[in-house]
Amino acid sequence: MHDHRIIHTERLVLDDPRPEDLEAFYALRTDPRAPRLYPGRPIETLDQSRELLARVIEENADGRARNRMIRSRRDGSFVGSIGYWRIDPDRKLAEIGYKLVVDHWGQGLMSEALLAFLADADRARPELDSEGWVDAWNVASIRLLLRGGYRPDAARNPDEPEVLRYFRPAPGSGRA
C-alpha cells in the first residue's frame, strides 16, 4: 500500500522517515524555541520520540499515515516533517500536520513543502478529504492552510474548543 515516491522541490526533498532520523526528530519535537506542541502535557522524552517514529514508519507502511521527512536538497540535512496521519478510510478523511526546525522558519519552506506534499497526496490518495487543527494565534500555520486550499469551518473538538478546524475537500470530490 505504501509508495516510496520521493518528492523534489526547488530547495527540498520529501522522503520516508527512517530510524536514523531519531535524533533530529526528537530535537524538532522538543525545541524550547517552538510553541509548545502539547499544551498542558509534559515535554516528550527520547523514548517517546523513538516510539512515535517507529509508529510513523509502521503506519506509513500500511497506509494509515502518509508522513514525509523534509530535507535540504543542498546537503540532505533534516529540516522538518509533514504528513497525513490518522487516515480514516471509512470517512475518507486524513489529518494534516507539519513542523519545521525553528532555524528555517520564515523562508517559505513549509509553503514549498505543503504544496508539493498535497499535489503528491492528491495523485496517490485522491479520495481523501483532509483537515487541519490550528490554534487561532498560529498565523503562519493558518496562512499555510489557506494557501494549501483549506478553508475554516465551524467544527470543534469538545476537548479543545479553542482550536480551529480547517478543511480541504478531496480533489476529485467536486466540492473544491
Ligand SMILES: CC(C)(COP(=O)(O)OP(=O)(O)OC[C@H]1O[C@@H](n2cnc3c(N)ncnc32)[C@H](O)[C@@H]1OP(=O)(O)O)[C@@H](O)C(=O)NCCC(=O)NCCS
Ligand atoms: C507553522 C510553520 C510550519 C510555518 O513554516 P514556515 O516555513 O515558516 O512558513 P512559510 O515561510 O512558508 O510561511 C507561510 C505563511 O505564513 C506567513 N508567516 C510566516 N511566519 C509568520 C509569522 N511569524 N507571523 C505571521 N505570518 C507568518 C508567511 O508570510 C506565509 O504567508 P503567505 O502565504 O500569505 O505569504 C512553522 O512556524 C512551524 O513549524 N511551527 C511550529 C509547528 C506548528 O505550528 N505546526 C502547525 C500546527 S497546526
